[in-house]
Amino acid sequence: MLVPSPIPRKAGRTSIRVLDGEALVLVIDRAELHRLNEVGTRVFELCDGARDLRAITQAIVREFEVDEAIALADVERFVSELTAIGALALEQA
Amino acid sequence: MSDLERTGSIRHELAFGGVAFELSLAPEVQWQVSGEFARHVVYGDRIPGAARAPVVARVRCSVQLGRERPAEPIAGIAISQAGATTHVACDALRAEITREATRAFQARVWLGGEPSAANALLLGLSAAIIQLQGGLHLHAAALELDGAAVLFIGPSGAGKSTALELTPGTGVLAYDRVALARSPRGQWVAWSLPGGQPTQGRWGAQRALPVSTILRVRKGTGLPRLTASRGARRLFALRESVDVADLSPAAEEQRMATLERIAAELNVGEIETVLTAPHTVALREYIAGARRERPSRKDLGADARA
Numbered sequence: 001m002l003v004p005s006p007i008p009r010k011a012g013r014t015s016i017r018v019l020d021g022e023a024l025v026l027v028i029d030r031a032e033l034h035r036l037n038e039v040g041t042r043v044f045e046l047c048d049g050a051r052d053l054r055a056i057t058q059a060i061v062r063e064f065e066v067d068e069a070i071a072l073a074d075v076e077r078f079v080s081e082l083t084a085i086g087a088l089a090l091e092q093a
Numbered sequence: 094m095s096d097l098e099r100t101g102s103i104r105h106e107l108a109f110g111g112v113a114f115e116l117s118l119a120p121e122v123q124w125q126v127s128g129e130f131a132r133h134v135v136y137g138d139r140i141p142g143a144a145r146a147p148v149v150a151r152v153r154c155s156v157q158l159g160r161e162r163p164a165e166p167i168a169g170i171a172i173s174q175a176g177a178t179t180h181v182a183c184d185a186l187r188a189e190i191t192r193e194a195t196r197a198f199q200a201r202v203w204l205g206g207e208p209s210a211a212n213a214l215l216l217g218l219s220a221a222i223i224q225l226q227g228g229l230h231l232h233a234a235a236l237e238l239d240g241a242a243v244l245f246i247g248p249s250g251a252g253k254s255t256a257l258e259l260t261p262g263t264g265v266l267a268y269d270r271v272a273l274a275r276s277p278r279g280q281w282v283a284w285s286l287p288g289g290q291p292t293q294g295r296w297g298a299q300r301a302l303p304v305s306t307i308l309r310v311r312k313g314t315g316l317p318r319l320t321a322s323r324g325a326r327r328l329f330a331l332r333e334s335v336d337v338a339d340l341s342p343a344a345e346e347q348r349m350a351t352l353e354r355i356a357a358e359l360n361v362g363e364i365e366t367v368l369t370a371p372h373t374v375a376l377r378e379y380i381a382g383a384r385r386e387r388p389s390r391k392d393l394g395a396d397a398r399a
Contacts (some may be wrong), residue, residue, distance in 0.1 A: 015345045017353060020324030026332065028345055035329050 004093035008056075008079050009049030011089050016044070027086045034085065039064060043078050044087075052093055053079065108135040110219035110272040111228070111284040111301065113151040121158045122204055123211075129287045130212045133300060149226045149274045152190070152198040152218060159187060159203025170217045172224065172339040181221045185213035190221055196277070198222055216286070219272060220338055227351055228274020230336035233307075235266035235283055237297040238376065241305035242266050242283045244273075245364070246334035252310045252366050254289065259317070259372045264297020270336065273304065273355070280304075281359055306360045306380050307331070313365025317372045319379035320363050327361040328352055360384075 010016065015026040023041040025034045036044055042063065046056045056079075057072045064071075082088040105116040105124065110133070118124055126134055170183045181188040185205040190198050200218060204210045220230055233244040234253040238260075245256040257265055268289025276282045284301045309322065309330035322330060331352045355361070360383040366372065 013342055015342070015349050017325070017328055017349050019328055019353075019356070022325035024325040024328045024332065024349075026345065026349070028340065028342060031337070033329055033333055035325050 005052035005054045006079075006090045007049060007052045007093055008047040008083070008088045008090050010044075010047060011086055014087050018045070025082075025087050030086055032085060034087065039074070040078055043075055044082065047079065047082075047088055049091070106137050108148055109133060109215045110223065110230075110286055111149045111274055111282070112219040112222045113148045114215070114218070115151065115153045116156055117154065118156045119158060122156050123206060125208060126211045126215070127209070130215060132296070133285050133287055134215070135300060149228060149276070150196040150198060150222050152200050152222055153193075154188075154200045154202050154214075154218070156202045156204055156214070159205055170213070170220060170338045172217075172221045172344075173341065174339070174343070179221050179225060181217045183213050183217055185210040186217060188214070188218060188221075190218065190225075192225070196226070198225070212287075220336070223272045223274050224339065224344070224347070226274055227347070228272060229348060229351055230286065230338075231271050231273050231283075231331075232269065232334045232336060233271050233283075234268055234289065235271050235285070235302075236260055236263040237266055237299060237302055238263050238305070238373075238380070240302070242271075242302035243305060243376065243380070244271060244283060244307045245310045246307060246330060247310040248333060252312050255312075255368070256308075256310050256364060256366050256372070257295070258292070259366055259368070259370075260376060261371050262373050264299070265292070265295045266297055266299060266302055276303075281355065304359055306362070306376075306383065307355070308362050308364040309334075311363060311365050313367050315367060317367055317370065317375045318365040319375060321360070321383065322362050327356045330363070331355060331361065 013028040015028060017024045018041060021038045021041060023036040023044055043056060043060060046059055053075055057075045060071045060075060061068050079088060083090055102117045102119055107114050173180045177191055179190040185207050186202060188200050188202040190200045192198050202214060204214060231246060233246045234257050235242050235244045236257055245253040247253055267285040268291050270286040270288045271283040272286055273281060273283050280303045282301055283304050335348060
């Protein structure tokens with residue numbers, strides 16, 4: 001049986017800007033600023049509330065030509081970190 | 094500087110932080126701007142005329158003595174929006190601001206009786222109006238170099254004051270904060286604001302200057318190093334230095350939009366300071382090099398001074 005994959009989405013009280021492929025994320029309630037690298041920025045962009053972690057991973061594999069297992073581990077870790085700081089929220093599929 | 098009108102109210106005209114104030118004070122209101130703030134106020138007929146005016150907007154203020162205290166202490170100045178009215182509140186005042194025209198506002202102010210109330214009115218209302226006009230307040234030290242302002246930004250302890258000390262031969266515009274907004278001519282202009290630890294004899298003659306360069310300060314080793322910032326790094330440096338009084342998502346979106354424009358239109362870079370040598374020459378060379386790489390839309394001339 002396929003395990004449902006969580007669906008991440010951007011948290012409401014965040015402000016995001018992308019410049020030259022890098023994202024600046026402000027978590028308003030914590031007054032915290034975070035700068036994401038190119039891959040992190042793309043993962044964050046893909047967290048649109050419609051894609052689960054598997055779909056995001058597959059997009060990263062296609063766009064950055066990386067191994068799927070490595071990409072999945074990175075995506076899960078990255079989403080977990082952004083969820084912990086309040087930039088993302090996770091919904092169960 | 095003041096006159097008693099037939100209505101019995103006392104009028105003051107002054108400019109502070111990029112905003113021209115026309116104050117009508119009820120007779121019982123005590124108006125006392127402290128020494129630190131007074132340095133940044135331009136009175137009466139010394140307010141620049143329209144042809145040279147760097148003020149962003151004008152506000153007509155009706156000021157009464159406020160007798161109610163806030164239910165809870167307010168840390169700093171709080172700005173919020175309710176429909177077409179902007180509310181400003183701190184322990185010393187409550188104000189309601191509405192727009193009359195593109196660059197004109199009116200305000201009703203209830204002022205407390207404490208000695209800091211006049212200072213709070215100037216800072217709070219100018220902060221709100223600068224924000225409404227698409228500008229913001231920055232934690233920045235600023236100096237005048239060749240007719241324009243160089244802003245040093247960064248968190249406390251980054252070395253902004255040290256950067257001022259390491260650029261001899263320049264006048265200081267501000268030690269701790271500036272208001273930054275577009276003048277009516279479309280230039281980004283910095284207005285001095287109070288704060289910081291002034292050094293005797295370093296103040297420049299101007300209270301407002303067009304901005305040429307914004308530099309995030311870091312402590313370095315060896316020789317002073319100035320580099321241009323790219324992408325989100327420049328936006329990050331700007332955003333971490335913004336003075337925030339309105340925490341709403343709408344205000345944050347406006348702030349970020351303003352910072353994007355600043356990042357796109359001004360020279361934003363980094364300076365690594367060292368204690369062993371002055372930086373003035375290196376700073377001039379960096380600015381000249383940046384100008385060659387990105388021609389400015391208009392010359393940074395002397396037409397926007399206070």
